Amino acid sequence: xxxxxxxxxxxxxxxxxxxxxxxxxxxxxxxxxxxxxxxxxxxxxxxxxxxxxxxxxxxxxxxxxxxxxxxxxxxxxxxxxxxxxxxxxxxxxxxxxxxxxxxxxxxxxxxxxxxxxxxxxxxxxxxxxxxxxxxxxxxxxxxxxxxxxxxxxxxxxxxxxxxxxxxxxxxxxxxxxxxxxxxxxxxxxxxxxxxxxxxxxxxxxxxxxxxxxxxxxxxxxxxxxxxxxxxxxxxxxxxxxxxxxxxxxxxxxxxxxxxxxxxxxxxxxxxxxxxxxxxxxxxxxxxxxxxxxxxxxxxxxxxxxxxxxxxxxxxxxxxxxxxxxxxxxxxxxxxxxxxxxxxxxxxxxxxxxxxxxxxxxxxxxxxxxxxxxxxxxxxxxxxxxxxxxxxxxxxxxxxxxxxxxxxxxxx
Amino acid sequence: xxxxxxxxxxxxxxxxxxxxxxxxxxxxxxxxxxxxxxxxxxxxxxxxxxxxxxxxxxxxxxxxxxxxxxxxxxxxxxxxxxxxxxxxxxxxxxxxxxxxxxxxxxxxxxxxxxxxxxxxxxxxxxxxxxxxxxxxxxxxxxxxxxxxxxxxxxxxxxxxxxxxxxxxxxxxxxxxxxxxxxxxxxxxxxxxxxxxxxxxxxxxxxxxxxxxxxx
Numbered sequence: 001x002x003x004x005x006x007x008x009x010x011x012x013x014x015x016x017x018x019x020x021x022x023x024x025x026x027x028x029x030x031x032x033x034x035x036x037x038x039x040x041x042x043x044x045x046x047x048x049x050x051x052x053x054x055x056x057x058x059x060x061x062x063x064x065x066x067x068x069x070x071x072x073x074x075x076x077x078x079x080x081x082x083x084x085x086x087x088x089x090x091x092x093x094x095x096x097x098x099x100x101x102x103x104x105x106x107x108x109x110x111x112x113x114x115x116x117x118x119x120x121x122x123x124x125x126x127x128x129x130x131x132x133x134x135x136x137x138x139x140x141x142x143x144x145x146x147x148x149x150x151x152x153x154x155x156x157x158x159x160x161x162x163x164x165x166x167x168x169x170x171x172x173x174x175x176x177x178x179x180x181x182x183x184x185x186x187x188x189x190x191x192x193x194x195x196x197x198x199x200x201x202x203x204x205x206x207x208x209x210x211x212x213x214x215x216x217x218x219x220x221x222x223x224x225x226x227x228x229x230x231x232x233x234x235x236x237x238x239x240x241x242x243x244x245x246x247x248x249x250x251x252x253x254x255x256x257x258x259x260x261x262x263x264x265x266x267x268x269x270x271x272x273x274x275x276x277x278x279x280x281x282x283x284x285x286x287x288x289x290x291x292x293x294x295x296x297x298x299x300x301x302x303x304x305x306x307x308x309x310x311x312x313x314x315x316x317x318x319x320x321x322x323x324x325x326x327x328x329x330x331x332x333x334x335x336x337x338x339x340x341x342x343x344x345x346x347x348x349x350x351x352x353x354x355x356x357x358x359x360x361x362x363x364x365x366x367x368x369x370x371x372x373x374x375x376x377x378x379x380x381x382x383x384x385x386x387x388x389x390x391x392x393x394x395x396x397x398x399x400x401x402x403x404x405x406x407x408x409x410x411x
Numbered sequence: 412x413x414x415x416x417x418x419x420x421x422x423x424x425x426x427x428x429x430x431x432x433x434x435x436x437x438x439x440x441x442x443x444x445x446x447x448x449x450x451x452x453x454x455x456x457x458x459x460x461x462x463x464x465x466x467x468x469x470x471x472x473x474x475x476x477x478x479x480x481x482x483x484x485x486x487x488x489x490x491x492x493x494x495x496x497x498x499x500x501x502x503x504x505x506x507x508x509x510x511x512x513x514x515x516x517x518x519x520x521x522x523x524x525x526x527x528x529x530x531x532x533x534x535x536x537x538x539x540x541x542x543x544x545x546x547x548x549x550x551x552x553x554x555x556x557x558x559x560x561x562x563x564x565x566x567x568x569x570x571x572x573x574x575x576x577x578x579x580x581x582x583x584x585x586x587x588x589x590x591x592x593x594x595x596x597x598x599x600x601x602x603x604x605x606x607x608x609x610x611x612x613x614x615x616x617x618x619x620x621x622x623x624x625x626x
Contacts, residue, residue: 006505006513013504311500318461319559320489320518322482405461408496409452 003325007332010305017301018337024294025341026348029384031287033349036376038360039280041368046072046269048190051124054243055251056263057086058235063263064272070103070235071265073113073191076165077105080232081260087226089236096250098241099123102225104200105234106207107161109179112147114161116200116233118225122185124237125192131155132183138201138219142183146193146361157181161206176206194361204231238262295387298337302330302395313399314407327400334392335385342384346377412437412599413458413567418467420453427465430454433617435599437566440590442610443603445619451603454619455571458601460488472566489518493560493598495589497572499552501544507531507555508540511562520563530558534588550581554588561592568593570602574609582608 011018049071058066059079068075083090089100101124104116115121119134127144132155134142143153153159158178163171179198187193201219219228240247251262306313313326354370361368413435421427428450435441445451456462458469460476469477472491479487488494501510511527531537534554539547547555553573560568570589574582586602586609593600602609610616 006502009504312502315500316502316517317485318459318488318494319514320485322485324482405456408461409456
């Protein structure tokens, strides 16, 4: 029986106060670690999906909403813009624009968004085909890896899309042609994993049925989009050839002189961080308070137990234990409580992250994982152990200073 | 084996307790008698190294424990002195067996579970090995405390009022055991008591008269 086993048995001997300390420690550590995990993965997601995009052009409205809907696919689009209006930006010979990727949003299949775009979209996210090919005709789609996985789709499968972004059978485009999967992408870790990609013409085709009988024969994928001046798209993702004074002023020019808006992803994401930062900070402070309270609980429980245990501590001295041994014993008990609480907390946060990954995935379009361990978590563990040691310090000093003769004479 | 010379103790530096010299030979059984407040427990704690004397020497197994330093004294006590208290205490989180193993370990003696089982069997506690101390009766607890005091085959066994909380039958049983086991290990036994029931059993006695405060 070494000191560690003895302190472990002592802890188990008072299950109620031990449970309280463990629950508090686990709660505090778990919350901090969960915040770290979510924070890191969200930041990661925002970074990854920036994809070198310098500007997004879309309908007037909230610039943040435009960025979120067009780049992260987590909010509703601000509206549509006419091809005629964005024609200039889509011109491949534009002097400052290196790449302009049109997006046509508005439909989903079982909550996975369908994006009408061009092959440039693949390059933005460095998406490679895992199987099949890119679309060659209207109503052919290429799906992201997570979509293929979740919906068990493969090349050759067909499906009907639904209008909007929520799953609603009444909104299914059952009278339109079905989409056909012709390709599946390799996982990229970016938002493209969660998307169903097709040509803008396919989106138009779904929505224009009934108006005219000729349907998608009217759309020819070999013709440039700019030929369809009467149609509209949702937004254009723009990469500049180089950043200079002209590109810096371009968003303002668009916002002031057209009925469209241009948003700069870096600015909007920074604004978003600033908004989220405050609430994350509040949660972090709350978690730290919980850890402090768990330290207090360890302190109180050890302190109270010393009263009950002063005889057995004196007795251990009689049996040959030195003062230092009693000090170490109590210190170990505090340390053990903190360590076990830490392990439970980390286990909770990581399995919790794993369990909620699904739910977060559908609302944030990003695969979260619980199987990620951060460097910062080592600091969290060390801090929690420090709290445990600190909480046990005064009781340990008291145990060390037990007056054996007086204690035993009392009875 | 157990010897004191000119032993005094002061708890506040002014009032001084003066104790008679004691000289208990190896294997002898002694009774230390005295009324409440005569300093019996103080003397026992001095002999056990739980208190430090103001002056004088305490020789246990050839070593003067009055001059030993803290940690060395703790170790020495664990190895050479077995103490039995009026009310027995145990580490409550541990079973009886674990308590005894802990006693071996804290004394720095090798762990010998065979010895633990043999001793507890001897004291009729073999079936209580895996019980927590709180689940033992008073008599059983006192027997277990004796087992613990004897465990490391100490040279000296000090017993502080080991029978005062027990009825006549248990008193008889416990003192029988104490004498028998002390004899078996060849230990010197000193029983401190005001329990009149024990007087007839111990021919060797020290009487502690009321202490004299120095002037």
